[in-house]
Each structure stands twice: as structure tokens, then as C-alpha cells.
Amino acid sequence: MQGYIVFLVIFTAIYAVFGLGLNLQWGYTGLINFGHVAFMVLGAYTTVLLSLRGVPLIVATMVGAGVAALLGLLIGFATLRLRTDYLAIVTIGVSELLRLIALNEQWLTRGTFGIQRFPLPLANFIPTMSVRILMMAVLTLIVGMGYWRWWKWLRRQVKDIPSEALLKSAPTALGYVASLGILVFGIGAIAKHLKSSNAIPDWGLGLFLVAAFAIVIVSYHILTKRVSTKLSAWSSGLLLVCHFLLAALGLWIFGVSASAIYDYDQNPAKNGLMFVSVVTLALIFWGLERLVESPWGRILKAIREDEEVAKALGKNVFWYKLQSLMLGGAIAGIAGALYAWQLTTVFPKNFEPLVTFNAWTIVVLGGAGNNTGTLLGAAIFWAYEAITRFILEDIIPLNESQLNAFRIMVIGLLLMGLMVWRPQGILGKKEELTLGR
Amino acid sequence: MDAEFFQLLATGIAVGSIISLSAVGLTLTYGILRLANFAHGDLMTLGAYFALVFNLSGVNIWLSIGLGAGLTIVIALITEKLLWSPMRDRHATSTTLIIISIGLALFLRNGIILIWGAANQRYDLPVARALDIFGVKVPQNRLIVLILAILVIGGLHYLLQNTKIGKAMRAVADNVDLARISGINVEQVVIWTWIIAAGLTAIGGGMYGLITAVRPVMGWFLILPMFASVILGGIGNPYGAIAGAFVIGIAQEVSTYHNWVSPEYKLGVALLIMILVLLIRPQGIFRGTL
Numbered sequence: 001m002q003g004y005i006v007f008l009v010i011f012t013a014i015y016a017v018f019g020l021g022l023n024l025q026w027g028y029t030g031l032i033n034f035g036h037v038a039f040m041v042l043g044a045y046t047t048v049l050l051s052l053r054g055v056p057l058i059v060a061t062m063v064g065a066g067v068a069a070l071l072g073l074l075i076g077f078a079t080l081r082l083r084t085d086y087l088a089i090v091t092i093g094v095s096e097l098l099r100l101i102a103l104n105e106q107w108l109t110r111g112t113f114g115i116q117r118f119p120l121p122l123a124n125f126i127p128t129m130s131v132r133i134l135m136m137a138v139l140t141l142i143v144g145m146g147y148w149r150w151w152k153w154l155r156r157q158v159k160d161i162p163s164e165a166l167l168k169s170a171p172t173a174l175g176y177v178a179s180l181g182i183l184v185f186g187i188g189a190i191a192k193h194l195k196s197s198n199a200i201p202d203w204g205l206g207l208f209l210v211a212a213f214a215i216v217i218v219s220y221h222i223l224t225k226r227v228s229t230k231l232s233a234w235s236s237g238l239l240l241v242c243h244f245l246l247a248a249l250g251l252w253i254f255g256v257s258a259s260a261i262y263d264y265d266q267n268p269a270k271n272g273l274m275f276v277s278v279v280t281l282a283l284i285f286w287g288l289e290r291l292v293e294s295p296w297g298r299i300l301k302a303i304r305e306d307e308e309v310a311k312a313l314g315k316n317v318f319w320y321k322l323q324s325l326m327l328g329g330a331i332a333g334i335a336g337a338l339y340a341w342q343l344t345t346v347f348p349k350n351f352e353p354l355v356t357f358n359a360w361t362i363v364v365l366g367g368a369g370n371n372t373g374t375l376l377g378a379a380i381f382w383a384y385e386a387i388t389r390f391i392l393e394d395i396i397p398l399n400e401s402q403l404n405a406f407r408i409m410v411i412g413l414l415l416m417g418l419m420v421w422r423p424q425g426i427l428g429k430k431e432e433l434t435l436g437r
Numbered sequence: 438m439d440a441e442f443f444q445l446l447a448t449g450i451a452v453g454s455i456i457s458l459s460a461v462g463l464t465l466t467y468g469i470l471r472l473a474n475f476a477h478g479d480l481m482t483l484g485a486y487f488a489l490v491f492n493l494s495g496v497n498i499w500l501s502i503g504l505g506a507g508l509t510i511v512i513a514l515i516t517e518k519l520l521w522s523p524m525r526d527r528h529a530t531s532t533t534l535i536i537i538s539i540g541l542a543l544f545l546r547n548g549i550i551l552i553w554g555a556a557n558q559r560y561d562l563p564v565a566r567a568l569d570i571f572g573v574k575v576p577q578n579r580l581i582v583l584i585l586a587i588l589v590i591g592g593l594h595y596l597l598q599n600t601k602i603g604k605a606m607r608a609v610a611d612n613v614d615l616a617r618i619s620g621i622n623v624e625q626v627v628i629w630t631w632i633i634a635a636g637l638t639a640i641g642g643g644m645y646g647l648i649t650a651v652r653p654v655m656g657w658f659l660i661l662p663m664f665a666s667v668i669l670g671g672i673g674n675p676y677g678a679i680a681g682a683f684v685i686g687i688a689q690e691v692s693t694y695h696n697w698v699s700p701e702y703k704l705g706v707a708l709l710i711m712i713l714v715l716l717i718r719p720q721g722i723f724r725g726t727l
Binding site: 030032034078079082083084085086088089090092093094096097100101103104354357360364398401402404405406408409411412413414415416419420423 | 473475520523524529531532533535536537539540541542543544545547548550551554555660661664668699701702704705707708711712715716719
């Protein structure tokens with residue numbers, strides 16, 4: 001369990017870093033980068049190949065990020081002066097070309113065999129008790145800062161609502177969430193029983209699942225409508241309850257991660273990587289938050305909303321776009337290094353276009369132009385991965401490759417649904433994004 | 438200039454004719470509906486798989502491709518009703534539409550894997566001997582593919598130049614508002630655009646399945662050459678797209694002559710041509726509508 005939580009935390013942190021790079025390019029600047037994985041592939045292979053030749057890991061990672069930024073420069077010079085959709089086509093092509101190069105230039109990348117046994121960060125590091133306590137303190141500081149920001153934000157959301165109304169609606173909301181959870185769990189348990197006992201044919205089980213979830217969704221939709229007219233502070237109560245539940249879950253994950261650091265020598269490579277990736281994510285997040293709130297970030301947003309206005313104000317739009325593309329690419333390059341360390345073997349197959357679209361789902365789901373949203377999106381994405389990989393297998397009447405296809409279909413559907421009904425995602429500001437109005 | 442060269446040229450013409458069919462569809466939706474449809478390649482795959490279903494249940498291959506095209510048109514019209522038409526009514530930006538099309542592409546491709554599996558499949562074809570044309574071996578399939586492509590393109594030319602709906606399509610591609618003012622039923626033009634785009638693309642998919650294999654990623658891997666042809670020929674210009682497709686198809690194949698470019702990097706040739714066009718003449722070689 002501890003090992004799996006550590007695995008999930010590492011992947012979530014890597015995808016969050018990767019998504020933050022895309023969020024800078026798409027969310028803040030409006031650049032459609034469909035080849036984000038190209039930057040990752042460069043970062044991963046550069047870091048791994050350099051570190052195999054004895055270059056220190058941190059230098060290798062920095063060079064990897066630099067090479068990824070250079071790719072951004074090249075792509076940018078070719079396409080950033082043109083219409084936005086050309087960038088999408090060219091980036092997707094470049095990412096496929098880089099994957100082909102990784103596949104076929106065996107003298108460099110060993111092709112499909114993949115590169116193995118490269119140095120990992122902190123893998124041979126045996127921390128003393130005091131060092132481990134220091135590492136746990138750093139982790140606590142990062143999580144504590146996160147919770148503090150979260151708390152401040154939550155306070156702002158419910159500031160104007162009288163506390164009696166909140167107290168009245170919160171228990172109802174708790175009941176609502178709990179009953180929904182129990183219902184979904186119950187349907188899952190029944191389906192699991194039906195599947196393992198082979199009581200009904202596959203199509204019957206599929207029909208049962210679709211019907212059961214349709215009924216739950218429709219009835220809770222009606223319930224929500226009725227309750228929200230009766231209780232004044234309903235949505236705020238629901239918000240509060242959901243956030244407290246999520247905060248509790250987050251604290252539990254934090255506890256497991258901290259205890260993993262305490263038992264560092266049980267799996268030094270993974271525990272060390274977890275520490276490195278969480279610290280990297282925190283640093284990049286902090287840096288990006290400072291950047292996007294600076295005048296530089298405001299110019300990027302202006303370019304996203306209306307390029308002509310930014311141009312009329314005398315800003316060099318092309319140059320700012322190029323900077324955004326390069327910086328986002330460098331961040332993806334760092335994510336690539338972390339990704340390689342997590343996989344411990346890099347194959348060209350790890351860098352298919354789907355990785356790019358996973359990052360897109362994360363950014364769109366969390367809310368374009370919102371770094372916190374990207375973190376949330378990455379957490380939801382990996383929760384989805386974990387749940388579907390281990391739970392759906394027992395419930396849905398599909399074999400493994402079908403299940404994999406089904407999961408990606410849901411991601412495609414989610415991407416379409418979000419862009420149609422909620423283009424600002426969970427945390428994005430609708431009034432700030434143009435979104436076609 | 439030896440036999441190998443002409444062999445590659447023949448292959449390039451066959452590939453070019455397939456790309457041209459789907460690129461015409463892409464350029465029409467791009468130019469008329471202002472939609473850079475990244476799901477276009479997967480529409481092509483869908484056509485190939487529908488044809489496969491008919492073919493494996495005993496229907497003649499050419500009829501199967503036609504029936505598959507019919508079903509693909511139905512799917513395309515469903516996406517139009519559920520997705521594209523509501524989004525156009527909301528004046529969604531082109532970037533929003535592009536992201537939706539990526540979601541649709543993932544959905545369609547993985548739906549195909551879910552239903553038909555990820556393995557390569559083949560049409561049930563009678564074995565035919567390769568024809569020998571001045572020392573160049575041309576499999577009969579490729580020749581038929583080329584002839585069929587010419588026939589379809591000829592039909593498209595007639596439709597665009599001589600029928601009322603074709604003229605209306607060209608008018609809408611030039612300027613939607615002007616077309617609407619002069620009494621053209623834009624909704625009808627949109628429907629016809631989808632019918633032609635999806636039909637041609639599905640036929641292209643079936644023919645691509647003939648000369649290679651039917652697999653779930655076949656169309657997705659062609660999306661780059663398709664976009665390259667569309668940009669090369671000027672967005673919204675069907676004749677440009679056809680010319681661009683033959684240029685891309687032939688360049689891709691002939692570039693491997695004497696290993697100038699190793700065959701794995703054929704895709705890179707399409708990308709290179711596209712980037713060169715973008716750098717030198719971003720509006721395309723012929724006049725586009727965008």
C-alpha cells in the first residue's frame with residue numbers, strides 16, 4: 001500500500017509539472033501545443049544519456065531542460081508568426097518525428113530495447129535519522145503551505161455566507177455525498193459479485209451497469225435541483241463538505257508519504273524520487289505563480305485574450321509567445337527527466353501522443369490559466385488511473401486491452417464534454433477567458 | 438533513374454491518390470466549416486473498418502467500401518448534429534473546436550479498438566497477379582486505387598463546378614455571410630460538406646486498407662500528411678489539396694530512393710515540406726479561402 005501511494009504521488013507530481021508547462025503555453029498564452037511530449041522526450045533522453053556518461057544528475061537535467069527549450073525556439077521561429085492552428089499541426093508532427101528518431105537511431109537510444117540501468121537520484125543515499133527528519137520537515141512545509149493557501153481560498157469562498165446557513169446545509173451536504181458514495185460502492189460491489197460468479201452474461205452485466213449509473217445520475221440530478229431551491233447556502237455547504245473530505249484524503253496521503261520517508265531504506269530509489277519530484281513540483285509551482293502574477297504574466301494573458309490589443313500597446317507579441325513556449329518546454333523537459341527516473345527504463349513507446357493529450361485533459365479539467373487547477377487536474381487524473389486500473393477490472397465485462405481502450409474513450413469524452421459545457425474547467429475563471437464569446 | 442525509382446514513383450502515386458481523397462475531405466471541412474478536424478484520420482479508419490465488416494461477411498470488396506462510406510457519413514452527420522453544429526451556434530473559437538476534435542479522435546480510435554481489437558486485419562481479397570508496365574511491377578490493387586481516385590476526383594470536380602450545391606459550397610467557402618445574404622441555405626451546404634468529406638475519406642480509408650492493412654492507427658498516422666497537403670494546396674481549395682497530396686505522397690516515397698532518407702522517416706518528409714511551405718508561402722501554393 002505504502003509503495004503504491006508513493007508510486008501515485010510520484011506520477012501525480014510528474015504529470016503536474018508536465019501539465020504546468022502546458023498550462024503556461026496554452027492556459028496563459030493560448031498556444032495550442034499538441035506535441036508537448038516532444039519536450040518531454042528530449043528532456044528524458046538527454047538527462048539519461050548524459051548521466052550515463054558520468055554527468056551529475058542535476059547538470060544533466062538542466063541540459064535536458066535547455067535542449068527542450070531549444071526545440072521550443074525552433075518550433076516557435078517556424079510557426080509562431082502564423083495562425084494558431086498551424087502550431088497545433090506542426091507540434092504534433094514534431095513530437096511524432098522525435099519519437100521515430102528515438103525508435104530508429106539505435107546507436108543513440110537503443111531503439112525499442114530501451115535504455116536501462118541509468119543513475120537515479122538519491123538511490124544510493126542512506127540518510128541518517130536527522131536527515132530523514134529534515135526531509136520530512138521539508139515535505140511538511142510544502143504540504144502545510146499548500147493547505148494554508150487552500151484554507152485562505154476556502155475562507156474567501158464562504159466569506160459572505162452566514163454561518164448558521166452553512167451549519168444547516170453542511171449536514172445535508174454530508175449526507176448527500178455519503179449516500180452517493182455508498183450507492184456507487186454498492187453498485188460496484190453487486191457488479192463485482194455478478195462478474196466473479198458469472199451469474200449473468202457479459203451484455204447483461206454491461207446493461208446493468210449502464211442502467212444503474214444512469215438511474216443514480218438522473219435521480220441525484222433531480223435531488224440536487226430540489227435541495228438547492230430549499231436550502232439557501234446549499235452550494236457553499238456542498239463545497240465545504242467536499243473540500244473537507246478531500247483535505248482529509250490529502251492528509252492521509254501525506255501521512256503515508258511521510259512514513260515512507262521515515263522508512264527510507266525500504267525502497268530508497270522510489271522514496272528518494274518522491275522527495276525530489278515533490279520538491280521540484282513545489283519549486284516550479286512557486287516560480288510560475290510569481291511569474292504569472294508579474295507584468296510578464298499579464299502580458300501573456302493579454303496575448304491569449306486579444307493579440308491585437310497587446311500589439312497595439314507596443315508589446316512584441318512574437319517574442320513573448322516564444323518565451324512562453326520555451327519556458328513551458330523547459331519545464332516539460334524537467335518532467336521528462338523525472339519521468340525517466342520513475343520508469344527506470346525509457347522506451348520510445350513511453351512517449352506516444354497520448355501522453356500529450358493526458359496533459360491536455362489535466363489542464364482543461366483543472367482550468368486553463370490556473371496553476372492550482374493543474375495540480376488538481378493531475379491529482380484527479382491519477383486517481384482516475386488508479387481507480388480504473390484496479391477496480392474496473394473486477395466490475396466491467398471487458399478484457400485488458402478493451403478496458404484500456406475504454407479508459408481512453410472516457411478521457412476523450414471528458415475532453416469533449418468539458419470543452420462543450422465547461423470550457424473553464426473546475427477552477428478557471430469564465431469571465432477571464434474569451435472562450436468564443 | 439532505374440526500375441527502383443519508377444517502382445517508388447508508382448507507390449507514391451497510389452499513396453498520393455489515397456491521401457488526396459482524404460485531404461479533399463479535410464480541406465472542405467477546414468475551409469467551409471472553419472474546423473481543423475484532428476479526428477479526420479480516425480474517420481478514415483472508421484471507413485476502413487466498416488468496409489471490413491461488410492467484406493468479411495461476404496460482400497464484394499468494392500461494394501463494401503461503398504457501404505462503409507455510407508455508414509461513415511452517418512457517423513459524421515451524428516457528430517455534426519451533436520457537436521459541431523451547437524458549437525458553431527455558440528461561435529466557439531477555432532482552438533475550442535480543435536481541442537474537441539482531439540477528444541473525438543481519442544474517442545473514435547479507442548472505440549474501434551474496443552470493438553474490433555488492436556490487431557492488424559486484412560480484407561478478404563482474391564489473389565491477383567501484379568501487372569508489368571515497362572518493367573515496373575504494379576500490383577493490380579494499386580492501379581485500381583489510382584483509377585478509382587481519378588474517377589472520384591472527376592465526380593467531385595463535376596459536382597463543384599456544375600451543380601447548384603457545389604457552387605453553393607464554393608460560395609460558402611469564400612464568404613459565409615455573403616453566401617447567406619444571397620440566399621444560399623448554409624445549413625444544407627454544411628450537411629453536404631460532411632457527406633462529401635466523410636464519404637471521400639472513408640473511400641480513402643478502404644483503399645488504404647487494400648494496399649496496407651486495416652489497423653486502428655492507420656488514419657491517425659496519415660493526419661500529418663493530410664494536413665501537409667491541405668496547407669500546401671491552400672486551405673479550403675480542393676484542387677490544391679489534391680495536388681498537394683500527390684506532391685506529399687510522391688515525395689515521401691521517392692525520398693527513400695537509394696536510402697536518401699531511410700524509410701522510417703517518411704513522415705519527416707511530409708513535415709519538412711509543410712514547414713518549408715509555412716516559412717516561405719504560408720497561404721499555400723494555390724489560393725486558399727482562409
